[in-house]
Amino acid sequence: xxxxxxxxxxxxxxxxxxxxxxxxxxxxxxxxxxxxxxxxxxxxxxxxxxxxxxxxxxxxxxxxxxxxxxxxxxxxxxxxxxxxxxxxxxxxxxxxxxxxxxxxxxxxxxxxxxxxxxx
Amino acid sequence: xxxxxxxxxxxxxxxxxxxxxxxxxxxxxxxxxxxxxxxxxxxxxxxxxxxxxxxxxxxxxxxxxxxxxxxxxxxxxxxxxxxxxxxxxxxxxxxxxxxxxxxxxxxxxxxxxxxxxxxxxxxxxxxxxxxxxxxxx
Numbered sequence: 001x002x003x004x005x006x007x008x009x010x011x012x013x014x015x016x017x018x019x020x021x022x023x024x025x026x027x028x029x030x031x032x033x034x035x036x037x038x039x040x041x042x043x044x045x046x047x048x049x050x051x052x053x054x055x056x057x058x059x060x061x062x063x064x065x066x067x068x069x070x071x072x073x074x075x076x077x078x079x080x081x082x083x084x085x086x087x088x089x090x091x092x093x094x095x096x097x098x099x100x101x102x103x104x105x106x107x108x109x110x111x112x113x114x115x116x117x118x119x
Numbered sequence: 120x121x122x123x124x125x126x127x128x129x130x131x132x133x134x135x136x137x138x139x140x141x142x143x144x145x146x147x148x149x150x151x152x153x154x155x156x157x158x159x160x161x162x163x164x165x166x167x168x169x170x171x172x173x174x175x176x177x178x179x180x181x182x183x184x185x186x187x188x189x190x191x192x193x194x195x196x197x198x199x200x201x202x203x204x205x206x207x208x209x210x211x212x213x214x215x216x217x218x219x220x221x222x223x224x225x226x227x228x229x230x231x232x233x234x235x236x237x238x239x240x241x242x243x244x245x246x247x248x249x250x251x252x253x254x255x256x
Contacts, residue, residue, distance in 0.1 A: 092198065
């Protein structure tokens with residue numbers, strides 16, 4: 001059961017972040033003042049992939065809550081940190097971002113750090 | 120209105136996103152710990168919990184975190200935002216240690232430094248390398 005929940009977390013997190021990044025790239029740079037934040041709220045309901053990304057984030061959140069009820073946090077946190085590597089890979093392959101050696105090394109260092117932090 | 124964010128503004132927004140996430144999680148945790156009994160699958164329990172001041176504050180902070188993170192995604196790459204905002208793990212560990220009195224082991228501190236250096240590595244790269252790639256209908 002814990003592996004099924006972990007798979008749901010990883011897939012939902014990666015899908016949510018990928019869709020959110022994709023839609024926000026398409027929408028152009030957004031301001032972070034009161035007007036900008038209100039516009040972002042409107043975007044969530046008007047852009048289907050953005051809405052889907054919020055649904056995916058909610059699924060990931062509730063699956064994580066369920067996972068920590070049956071598995072220790074020291075398993076849940078580092079295992080779900082696999083999303084760092086997957087998202088960096090998919091950002092390069094799907095979103096065509098330039099992931100150079102420094103960015104790739106940084107993502108791997110963060111992954112190692114999260115694993116140690118949860119021990 | 121569209122803005123052209125500099126790298127300094129992007130890093131500043133990153134700090135705001137990290138702070139909102141950590142403080143939202145902390146407020147939610149403190150609020151949930153203050154509610155007597157255990158939560159069940161009954162949705163009414165969760166709705167009642169939302170009226171607890173710290174839980175409500177946590178929810179507001181996490182909504183602001185979601186919106187500012189969306190804005191950050193419009194300013195910077197996914198492969199930049201995800202590792203850099205992992206600094207939140209460090210902040211959460213520090214808050215847990217100094218505010219909640221949780222134990223931080225030597226392995227935890229090494230992990231903290233790895234995240235710090237990983238974040239610094241990614242932070243030195245150009246935040247945005249691509250604009251819009253149409254891959255979905």
